[in-house]
Amino acid sequence: MDAKVAVIGVGSIGSMTLWQLARGGVDAIGFEQYAPGHDQAAAGGESRIFRTAYLEGPQYVPLLLRARELWRELERESGRPLLTLCGGLMIGAGGSEAMRNVVESATSFDLPHEVLDAAEMGRRYPQHRMLPGETAVLDEWAGVLRPEFAVLAAAQAARARGARVVTGCRVTGVEPSADGVRVHTPERSYTVEQAVVTAGPWTARFAPGLARHITPKKLVMTWYPARDVAAYTPDSFPIFIRESGDVHIFGIPTLDGGSVKVAPHASYGDLADADDLDRNVAAAELEPINAAVERLLPGLDPTPVRVSTYVDAYTTDGHAVVGRMPGAENVWVLGAFSGHGFKMAPAFGQVAAELVTEGKTSLPIEHLDPARFAG
Ligand SMILES: Cc1cc2nc3c(=O)[nH]c(=O)nc-3n(C[C@H](O)[C@H](O)[C@H](O)COP(=O)(O)OP(=O)(O)OC[C@H]3O[C@@H](n4cnc5c(N)ncnc54)[C@H](O)[C@@H]3O)c2cc1C
Known part of the structure; x- marks a missing residue:
């Protein structure tokens, strides 16, 4: 045996899985095609939103609350600041499904929040131009994560506790065998008891039984100059998610002292494979997001100063696959986080560590069972 557990991909979820396994004293080895903390996959682009009043549904709140605790533990263990709580505004039409989920999450779990009408928004957050019928919920436990540093911190913390990471190594196959699981790489094969x-x-490459329900998508992020930078710092401008008619955008306060990230929720197209990502973005493709900035955020210059491209995998129902890999003994899958997995990454690291050591987890993941797509 080369290790008890192999982790294939040391990105957002894989780095946290290694960290949690190493904390539990489990002999684990991670494989990463680049190096932990890179920006070539789903975790690049300077910032990620953390929030707890969850528009995707209240079933996520226990995972979010556990993640919040683990982010602080990772900060203590690594000595790096990773999560800045600056509050979060969810803005949309009063009765929409997203706003109902936000309010239900906040009230069912007693999360600190405020409901703000347009007049109150105008007084406190004039950076947003509210439209008729819109309301906002201020989630006090929302903020900004630093994704590249967080992945690096978790991988370093895992290594400090004995985990190994093989970098620059692209795994070519994961194959259950009589003596455990074989992990194939171009240089050699490794034998482990279980693989994550x-x-x-x-x-999708590793999950043929789920592949037709998983699609990599191109995502583009854009940063706009602020006319008055002081109005967009984390202490004056909460992160926001906004559904105004057919305009779905999110934004993050300035982290570089000049530009504000505002980007569309929608993807820039499906890919047959993540390797097919074209990082170029035509100027015409930016017109809708520029128009949204001009209409809804009057304090920003609606011409982006920075544009960058990333990729995440999406399932057909927008919820990740977390659990046993269908048809593969001793293999687990945690993937296709559908554009909203980063904030919960340390909680899913705990889930993965519990699944490989106990076969079950104390956190609620029923809605993420891969079996819903299998067969
Ligand atoms: C532009 C953008 C904005 C987002 N905004 C938010 C947000 O604000 N809040 C939020 O919570 N979520 C957000 N998300 C979603 C979140 O970032 C992702 O869901 C999350 O990062 C996915 O984590 P992952 O571990 O599945 O993927 P990754 O972090 O990409 O990790 C996968 C790793 O596996 C490695 N790998 C793959 N194949 C192999 C192989 N064969 N061999 C070795 N290594 C391999 C990759 O190199 C990579 O390091 C956003 C995503 C994008 C793209």
Whole structure:
């Protein structure tokens, strides 16, 4: 045996899985095609939103609350600041499904929040131009994560506790065998008792039984100059998610002292494989997001100063696949986080560590069972 557990992909979820396994004293080895903390997959682009009043549904709140605790533990263990809580505004039409989920999450779990009408928004957050019928919920436990540093911190913390990471190594196959699981790489094969596939945008390659329900998508992020930078710092401008008619955008306060990230929720297209990502973006493709910035955020210059491209894998129902890999003994999959997995990454690291050591987890993942797509 080369290790008890192999982790395929040391990105957002894989780095946290290694960290949690190492904390539990489990002999684990991670494989990463680049190096932990890179920006070539789903975790690049400077910032990620953390929030707890969850528009995707209240079933996520226990995972989010556990993640919040683990982010602080990772900060203590690594000595790096990773999560800045600056509050979060969810803005949309009063009765929409997303706003109902936000309010239900906040009230059912007693999360600190405020409901703000347009007049109150105008007084406190004039950076947003509210439209008729819109309301906002301020989630006090929302903020900004630093994704590249967080992945690096988790991988370093895992290594400090004895985990190994093989970098610059692209796994070519994961194959259950009589003596455990074989992990194939171009140089050699490794034998382990169990494998955890956390390959992010490349998940479908390792999950043929789920592949037709998983699609890598191109995502583009854009940063706009602020006319008055002081109005967009984390202490004056909460992260936001906004559904105004057919405009779905999110935004993050300035982290570089000049530009504000505002980007569309929608993808820039499906890919047959994550390797097919074309990082170029035509100027015409930016027109809708520029128009949204001009209409809804009047304090920003609607011409982006920075544009960058990433990829994440999406399932057909927008919820990840977390559990046993269908048809593969001793292999687990945590993938296709569908554009909203980063904030919960340390909680899913705990889930993965519990699944390989106990066969079950204390956190609620029923809605993420891969079996819903199998067969
Ligand atoms: C532009 C953008 C904005 C987002 N905004 C948010 C947000 O604000 N909040 C939020 O919570 N979520 C957000 N998300 C979603 C979140 O970032 C992703 O869901 C999450 O990072 C996915 O983590 P992952 O571990 O599955 O993938 P990754 O972090 O990409 O990790 C997968 C790793 O596996 C490696 N790998 C793949 N195949 C192999 C192989 N064969 N051999 C070796 N290594 C391999 C990759 O190199 C990579 O390092 C956003 C995503 C994008 C793209």
